[in-house]
Amino acid sequence: MKPVLPAPLLATRRQLLRLAGGAAVAALAVPSMVRPAFGQMNFLDYPFQLGVASGDPLPDGFVIWTRLAPRPLEADYGMAKEVILVNWEVSTDDQFKNIAAKGQAKAHPELGHAVHVEVTGLQPGRPYYYRFRCGGERSPQGVARTAPAAGAPLQKLRFGVVGCQNYEQGFFTAYNLLAREELDFVYHYGDYIYESGGRPFYFSRNTNRAEPTPRLTGLPESYSLDDYRRRYAVYKMDTDLQQAHMAASWITVWDDHEIVDNWVSDFDKDGTPPEIFRLRRAAAAQAYYEHMPLRRSSIPNGPDIQLFRRFAFGDLLDMHVLDTRQYRSDQPCNDGFRPACPAVDDPALTVMGDRQEAWLFDNMAKSTARWNSLAQQVMMMACDREPGPEDIRNMDSWDPYRVARKRLLRHLSDNNIRNTVVLTGDEHQNFAGDLKLDPMDQSTPVVATEFVVTSISSGGDGSDMRPNAKGMLAENPHIKLINDQRGYGICDVNHKRFEMEFKVLDKVTERGGKLSTRAKFAVDPKKPGVQKA
Missing domain, CATH: 3.60.21.70 (Alkaline phosphatase D (PhoD))
Structure with a gap:
């Protein structure tokens, strides 16, 4: 059997109108449902199909990466041409009970809705766990290790x-x-x-x-x-x-x-x-x-x-x-x-x-x-x-x-x-x-x-x-x-x-x-x- 990830679909305004007709028009006209300055997208399926990654480790942090792409092989990869807010968090433990850093990043359409977060303020020479959230979906979690402090004794x-x-x-x-x-x-x-x-x-x-x-x-x-x-x-x-x-x-x-x-x-x-x-x-x-x-x-x-x-x-x-x-x-x-x-x-x-x-x-x-x-x-x-x-x-x-x-x-x-x-x-x-x-x-x-x-x-x-x-x-x-x-x-x-x-x-x-x-x-x-x- 093929794994794991179902075929993705992103609920954009146009798709909702097409799917729900006049009811969607009425719902979208209600002020509490108006989109904020940046898109808060609801995904009908998984947006993190390209996974997560971290890189460029320094003593106080590293880069964490993902890219929103519900339909990765299509021309618009299943995304509207809007800036989307993506939540991220970094923890000292794999259960995310002790959050060391967190925030929101903007996924820009000009960069294919890729997200690069330069995490700082961490302790040198230790592992951390990270993940992303967007539209009610959560990414896989990755692990990254900060570099030891510059010039500090390092055995191996x-x-x-x-x-x-x-x-x-x-x-x-x-x-x-x-x-x-x-x-x-x-x-x-x-x-x-x-x-x-x-x-x-x-x-x-x-x-x-x-x-x-x-x-x-x-x-x-x-x-x-x-x-x-x-x-x-x-x-x-x-x-x-x-x-x-x-x-x-x-x-x-x-x-x-x-x-x-x-x-x-x-x-x-x-x-x-x-x-x-x-x-x-x-x-x-x-x-x-x-x-x-x-x-x-x-x-x-x-x-x-x-x-x-x-x-x-x-x-x-x-x-x-x-x-x-x-x-x-x-x-x-x-x-x-x-x-x-x-x-x-x-x-x-x-x-x-x-x-x-x-x-x-x-x-x-x-x-x-x-x-x-x-x-x-x-x-x-x-x-x-x-x-x-x-x-x-x-x-x-x-x-x-x-x-x-x-x-x-x-x-x-x-x-x-x-x-x-x-x-x-x-x-x-x-x-x-x-x-x-x-x-x-x-x-x-x-x-x-x-x-x-x-x-x-x-x-x-x-x-x-x-x-x-x-x-x-x-x-x-x-x-x-x-x-x-x-x-x-x-x-x-x-x-x-x-x-x-x-x-x-x-x-x-x-x-x-x-x-x-x-x-x-x-x-x-x-x-x-x-x-x-």
């Missing part, structure tokens, strides 16, 4: 790393299992949605052939705001994903598929004129903000959205969240997987842009935390993708931005920042390896560590290793692990070690995949580089 931290969740290439079993982990927060590195239209088959890098699509969105490729809203709705209605959001606060940033494959700055790979592509970026940026638990500082300004930011967890971890899409130079050498061309050594090429790079360098130089983490999107390690004499590079990674990458690694070395762990996604595989001072010269010292975490579902069922993985390990001795299964990463951090546990599933194209630990690696804060745990 445990968080998840996730991303790359193509709805059509597999079920979100990993999120169901992630929700059962005891986590302080979750870092989502991007590719929350995939923008392309549905196809009955997809190409599997594991089997090297077309495989049947496990499930379809039924949607065409996304271009407009309505397109992206419907796509987020399909994803957000997945109950495994909802449970993962309800279980912990998320720190989110986008990658490419929130707009279109391999975009950077004002460029897509199809050569769309930049002034036209910026219109699509604006639609996608608004939809992203509407569906993520982000602060008001991230409300888009046209196509531009502020996503790079820093989170401090006591004296243990400073997490620098990077945006490697908006400010990056167009991919050199015509993008794709190909041999490097002379442009890879162009000093004008940038990944982060001047402002973000200066922000990062300044924050890392001033950090006093035991660990620094760069939470970002595309692989930073150098990687020859093809065993044998031909040297093939991924042009949509840091590899072809060699001067910019070397400048970052030189900054770490010159400032004696030896405690940096880079957390990455995008590859749909697990990697663990060392970042050399000169990534193209194996004789140079290790200055940082990188963990690349596999996809939730993108790529479909994997296997332990792709056919060329053993050859890649031989070609790239600084890389210690390559694994091609779906899953997520768990980081256990204390003052003595930063440990990454790669958890993988045996299948995602069917429900019921079994979870196991593929590998564990650890880093010493005084000695960069990975070691098996």
Whole structure:
């Protein structure tokens, strides 16, 4: 049987008139029934079909999110074009007997009736429970943990790393299992949605052939705001994903598929004129903000959205969240997987842009935390993708931005920042390896560590290793692990070690995949580089 949530319907004035005729006219004419300045809607069915979420934890609070959408896949998603009041409350207990904060938020039609509440005044380093009410309906409740006080002693931290969740290439079993982990927060590195239209088959890098699509969105490729809203709705209605959001606060940033494959700055790979592509970026940026638990500082300004930011967890971890899409130079050498061309050594090429790079360098130089983490999107390690004499590079990674990458690694070395762990996604595989001072010269010292975490579902069922993985390990001795299964990463951090546990599933194209630990690696804060745990 299909679960759980019935087909939604919102009782607007027009619907009441149609349903009840003259009696409704008389009722609506009574002064006590006149609507106030903001709509007080009565829902005939459930408005919280997209779930709830929390994010961006600080010592005194966090963001709580929901979006009213009784008919999520329709053009008006079942809502009148009115500002709606939504009640919210935060409690110290899951029975909501001790309310720590409460209030009313306005759900604006201009933002798809999304609600972002920046809760403040809470105690640091403890869990809270939250929920919403509107029109006589109550949302599911979620749990969120405030960050420890800045600089305060913190013994340990445990968080998840996730991303790359193509709805059509597999079920979100990993999120169901992630929700059962005891986590302080979750870092989502991007590719929350995939923008392309549905196809009955997809190409599997594991089997090297077309495989049947496990499930379809039924949607065409996304271009407009309505397109992206419907796509987020399909994803957000997945109950495994909802449970993962309800279980912990998320720190989110986008990658490419929130707009279109391999975009950077004002460029897509199809050569769309930049002034036209910026219109699509604006639609996608608004939809992203509407569906993520982000602060008001991230409300888009046209196509531009502020996503790079820093989170401090006591004296243990400073997490620098990077945006490697908006400010990056167009991919050199015509993008794709190909041999490097002379442009890879162009000093004008940038990944982060001047402002973000200066922000990062300044924050890392001033950090006093035991660990620094760069939470970002595309692989930073150098990687020859093809065993044998031909040297093939991924042009949509840091590899072809060699001067910019070397400048970052030189900054770490010159400032004696030896405690940096880079957390990455995008590859749909697990990697663990060392970042050399000169990534193209194996004789140079290790200055940082990188963990690349596999996809939730993108790529479909994997296997332990792709056919060329053993050859890649031989070609790239600084890389210690390559694994091609779906899953997520768990980081256990204390003052003595930063440990990454790669958890993988045996299948995602069917429900019921079994979870196991593929590998564990650890880093010493005084000695960069990975070691098996």
